[in-house]
Amino acid sequence: GMGFRELPLFNLALLAKQGWRLMTQPSSLCSKLMKAKYYPTISFLHAPLGRAPSYSWHSIHSSRKVLASGLRWRIGGGNSVNVWHDPWIPENLAFRPSSPAPPGTADMKVKDLIQSDHSGWNSSVIRRIFSPSDVQHILAIPLSRNAYPDRLIWHHTRHGEYTTKTGYQLLKGIAELSQPTPSVTNPNLTLFWHFLWKQQLPTRIITFVWRLGKNILPLKENLARRHICPDYVFEVCGIDTETWFHAFVSCPFSRAVWRLEGIVV
Template sequence: MRKARRGLRPSYTWSSILSAKWVLDQGCIWRVGSGDSIGIWEDQWVPQAVGFRLYYGQRHSNHVSRVSQLLSPSGKSWNPALIRDIFVPHEAALILQIPLAGASSSEGAVSAGTWTALWKENSIPRCKEFAWRACHDVLLVRAVLAHCGVELDPICPLCGEVEKTGCHALFLCREVAPIWFGSHLSMDFRQAPHGFTVLNWLHQIFNEKDDWVVDSVLTLMLAIWERRNKWCFEKRWLPYMVIQRALSLAMVELSSSSQSGGAGVRARNIAGSATRGWKAPIAGRIKINVDVVVPAGSDMGFGYIARNSHGQVLATAAAKWP
């Protein structure tokens, strides 16, 4: 995008996008992987440096011009001796703090496998796109925004603890863990192992080869994120039961049109589903199931789920009223 050209007969839309390219030039930053495409001096790639660039190093030292030349021979880590020889101490320290994307072959294999499995799923596209952003830990949680210079409190708006990563917002927050445990998935993240990451966890989920579980997980991840954002930006608080019930509607007997026996066992274990199965609409029609919860002494909550004749989830939503 940054190197795109106007062309001979550009459309009005493309011309408008290019006219705002300077905004991207100011705010975009390279994520270091192999480093082959990143120029040390001309590109923006150092997150904590002024303007994301380097200014004080020895620009002609050892003819080093690409970031890949600053890596070790294996390409999996930095070369500290070379970096300290070329750059002033504070710039060298900033470089050595930068994590490398795909720093190990095993992580690269996990990432590639998760990517392939994720985009083969028949889940809602925006759920898959959100899951992929969560895998790469690029969700804009408060600690990340604060680290990038945005003036705000890095504390989690739900539980009051430091919201360091997307893992906290989606799984580890004490206001979120009960949603996972209380759902029909019954997953307990209160004792998550040290080093828990979304990428590795989803890789394990995909290895189970249970489409019903994968669909449930992806849908619930996005629902939890949207619940968090409604509180952050609208001060609207959705109770646990609204999220859980909306997800249950999305997944009850989802496997009735599937050939997976394991999914059928899981679906029948949902409370109440053994006596009240979901029936698919006729071909070409969409069925929308709606449920409402009216807790004593609090606002009403409702949710809906839309599915086609194959049982595939097309859309879900949950909200509080009024």
Template sequence: MEKLKGWKKLTLSQAGREILIKAVAQAIPAYPMNLFKFPNSFCQEMDALISKFWWGQKQGENRIHWVSREKLGRSKEDCGIGLRSFTLFNDALLAKQCWRLIVEPNSLWASVLKARYFPNCSFLKAKRGGRASWIWSSLLAGREILRNGAHWQIMDDNDTRVWVDRWLTSLPLGKPLPLGPVQVSKNLKVKSLICQESRGWDIDFLKPFLVDAEFAAILGTITGDPLLKDRLIWLYEKRGSYLVKAGYYWCLTHSSGRIPPPSLATNCPRALWKIIWKLETPPKI
């Protein structure tokens, strides 16, 4: 905050202000935000200071903010500036640590956390508890991103639950919903829907309880190597691994419906802007 107040005394172009914001003001808090959930009031105060600095506000003067803070947070490919929201970026960073906790269960730090907070269940099913540390409470806040955005890829189909876990990528909720007041078992595993000999779907008995779209979504799901365990994948990356950049964009487009998807927010083709921002200045001869 003191750095921002000092910068306000300088005469800088908007390009200079953008560089200072991204290289210093938004980079310094990134290290502690990897493990700690910062208070929303602090994040909002930082967002407000950066927004005032971006619009050239000095001392106690007030200047008009011609574009909302949410629009400034979009990437340049989506006709924004890329000034990240501290709250959403904090959550995206914490989700990365949660991802590491899931995919690297044998690491030292994962073993310590498991022994302390969830010795008898998986991380996705763990509860906060009455004596949770700041780090553990922060990780649980980032875990919600994986719960709502990640999907399970069916391999040996021993762990994924039909009605609870997200495993159908073509459905908005990622899982089927039973029609009407049908009582279903929440512990029903996906392996109950697969013929172990042919590895094909055997779900005719579920047809009366599913809508056609859900029935077709199950039939269209391809199972993987049965020798491997079901794994968590992030659909918004080609390799299926969670990245902070992809997680932040997911938070941006799903944060209480505040920001519409890029296709609705602008008429500019996203691919065109992506090409424009990657253009390089030709070398001087």
């Protein structure tokens, strides 16, 4: 069989198929009706639920998060894609740049990173704006000299078309990532967790420490293991796998931060 064990996730993946059809078959009768009623001036991905939605629209609308997690732009001319806000870099987490946007570039389009004759990427501009990791990933994106229109594709299939199976696998991976990893009960560790939760600290800090201890932070090592992230490299330094130990202890940048606090690790 196809291995669908979690029925709610499977149902959501099926609904995402309907959402995909609304996006990719705009001339169909169903797409025209839905767009006219619920999102006449915007795209399906940005459509609000609206007042008194029908059961069908409410169900399909709930699937947008599935599509948003796996959609990215295939670059043609780069005219339709915002550099900082749209997903377009295949090798990056969430398909977006990890580099901060320099002042005055919020509206920059991907076309601004391409040579005017569309012979390739403008590497000098890219190297000036992005981190080395982003530069490597951007320059690896193939371009066509014909400057075809940019197109939204489903990242998790070779043909770029959404499938219920890959949508389900993505949802299952995300669900597993949010679950604590099983571990052998350690009395001392149990006492530590009790001690931690009793401390007068902001909840977000306690929760962060707990998730770090359980190794369920959304680090690339965990994401890649569940097929959510395509690579393992820690983008801050670009030299090693993004594990909790490297990100917080062994990375040269992390060590520098600890030293600023007078802590030697």
